[in-house]
Amino acid sequence: MNCDQLREHYELYALGIAEEPERGEIRDHLNRGCEVCGAGVKRALETTALLGASAPAAQPSPQLRRRILASVGLEPRRFGLAWAPVWAMAALLLVVAAYFTVSNRRYADDAARLRDQSARLRDQMRAQTAEIVRLTEAFAILSGPSTTEASFGGQQPRPPHGKVFVSPSRGVLLIASNLPRTAADKIYEMWIIPKGAKPVPAGLFQSQDDGSAMHVRSGTVDMASTAAIAVTVENQAGADQPTTKPLIVAQLSGATP
Amino acid sequence: MCAGVILPLIMAVYAGPEDRALIERLKRRDPQALAELYDRYGRAAYSLVLRVVRDQSLAEDLVQETFLRVWNRVHSIDSERGAIGPWLLAVARNRAIDYLRSSAGRDRNAAVELDESDHAPLYREMEAGILLSDQVRRVKAAMEKLAPNHRTVVELAYFEGLSQPEMSAKMGQPLGTIKTWVRTALQSLRDELGVAVSSS
Numbered sequence: 051m052n053c054d055q056l057r058e059h060y061e062l063y064a065l066g067i068a069e070e071p072e073r074g075e076i077r078d079h080l081n082r083g084c085e086v087c088g089a090g091v092k093r094a095l096e097t098t099a100l101l102g103a104s105a106p107a108a109q110p111s112p113q114l115r116r117r118i119l120a121s122v123g124l125e126p127r128r129f130g131l132a133w134a135p136v137w138a139m140a141a142l143l144l145v146v147a148a149y150f151t152v153s154n155r156r157y158a159d160d161a162a163r164l165r166d167q168s169a170r171l172r173d174q175m176r177a178q179t180a181e182i183v184r185l186t187e188a189f190a191i192l193s194g195p196s197t198t199e200a201s202f203g204g205q206q207p208r209p210p211h212g213k214v215f216v217s218p219s220r221g222v223l224l225i226a227s228n229l230p231r232t233a234a235d236k237i238y239e240m241w242i243i244p245k246g247a248k249p250v251p252a253g254l255f256q257s258q259d260d261g262s263a264m265h266v267r268s269g270t271v272d273m274a275s276t277a278a279i280a281v282t283v284e285n286q287a288g289a290d291q292p293t294t295k296p297l298i299v300a301q302l303s304g305a306t307p
Numbered sequence: 308m309c310a311g312v313i314l315p316l317i318m319a320v321y322a323g324p325e326d327r328a329l330i331e332r333l334k335r336r337d338p339q340a341l342a343e344l345y346d347r348y349g350r351a352a353y354s355l356v357l358r359v360v361r362d363q364s365l366a367e368d369l370v371q372e373t374f375l376r377v378w379n380r381v382h383s384i385d386s387e388r389g390a391i392g393p394w395l396l397a398v399a400r401n402r403a404i405d406y407l408r409s410s411a412g413r414d415r416n417a418a419v420e421l422d423e424s425d426h427a428p429l430y431r432e433m434e435a436g437i438l439l440s441d442q443v444r445r446v447k448a449a450m451e452k453l454a455p456n457h458r459t460v461v462e463l464a465y466f467e468g469l470s471q472p473e474m475s476a477k478m479g480q481p482l483g484t485i486k487t488w489v490r491t492a493l494q495s496l497r498d499e500l501g502v503a504v505s506s507s
Contacts, residue, residue, distance in 0.1 A: 099393035
């Protein structure tokens with residue numbers, strides 16, 4: 051179908067109610083980088099965004115902000131019983147630190163140390179919460195009904211080796227070991243390699259001291275148009291396109307569902 | 308909706324040029340940036356999700372899921388040309404409708420998969436100010452101008468995620484009639500909003 055025939059269906063596509071074959075045709079045009087359909091669908095998405103913004107105004111509870119921020123480790127979960135002992139310990143350390151500071155200058159060094167410990171505990175909690183979110187995403191990919199698995203590095207003498215798991219609806223999970231340590235100003239970057247098109251950046255990560263790494267790129271993946279998952283070493287800020295030879299390439303053709 | 312009610316919503320969804328810096332900070336995993344994202348778009352997302360699911364507690368759960376999803380997928384939006392506000396609202400709407408569909412046991416094959424509409428790259432080069440006051444007022448006015456049946460089908464599609472066959476069953480009208488109403492309603496909205504959007 052040509053763009054003129056699809057023009058009437060852009061809004062239906064944006065609303066999620068376009069029917070076949072028009073829906074598939076629009077998706078194909080978008081995947082081919084069709085400028086006419088790209089502009090038309092963007093216009094339609096603007097309209098649907100406005101429909102969303104025109105919903106009657108409502109006010110969420112103040113707790114919602116705290117819950118969201120706590121889930122990435124920015125603020126404490128006020129009602130999270132699982133964290134209560136840790137917070138109680140942190141609070142106790144703070145109280146003790148404050149007591150020593152005020153009551154006796156001889157204990158100033160101890161108080162400073164306790165404050166440092168308290169701060170470290172808070173940092174650890176934030177890191178743990180962020181890790182929980184990441185692991186939840188990884189588990190969702192692993193448990194996805196349509197997840198495909200591909201191995202890499204099996205034939206090399208000193209390989210980074212491991213597996214990628216690709217879920218069409220949930221994203222890509224990379225689990226690797228034997229990764230060489232990168233230079234201080236370098237970082238690993240994962241790429242989704244479409245068939246016959248430029249690699250798409252899929253996030254930055256660092257390996258652990260033992261050479262292992264787990265990286266999650268959430269979001270949908272078009273399995274039909276994806277050829278491989280790759281990893282390169284890039285500068286700290288990452289790159290729009292690979293600038294070094296990939297040290298990991300996991301081919302998805304022939305991968306096991 | 309009167310101006311007194313719509314104004315706070317407009318303020319909540321205002322998308323200024325600082326969105327670009329905010330996306331960059333989110334990509335650097337700065338949790339404070341998530342706080343700012345929530346302050347900018349949290350109320351709009353909540354209003355939208357509440358309109359879909361009509362349950363405050365559930366709406367808050369879905370908004371929390373929305374922000375975590377955006378936090379985990381922010382790498383996929385273009386920080387130079389991406390419009391994070393409209394994208395976030397699309398994610399919020401899709402989460403809410405996914406919930407409606409699963410809780411109602413609706414046949415997912417009969418309903419269209421929504422994930423296509425919240426691909427971040429689609430929100431590239433979208434007007435940063437798309438959610439500004441004038442456009443929101445215009446869409447509200449345009450919706451009020453629609454004939455009742457036409458407005459209903461748009462609302463069923465957007466806020467309930469119903470496919471056209473599902474609307475036909477719900478409204479007790481032939482599928483052809485529903486398709487005509489949908490096509491006419493969208494043409495009217497396009498006519499009313501096309502100039503506004505493109506000239507913003």
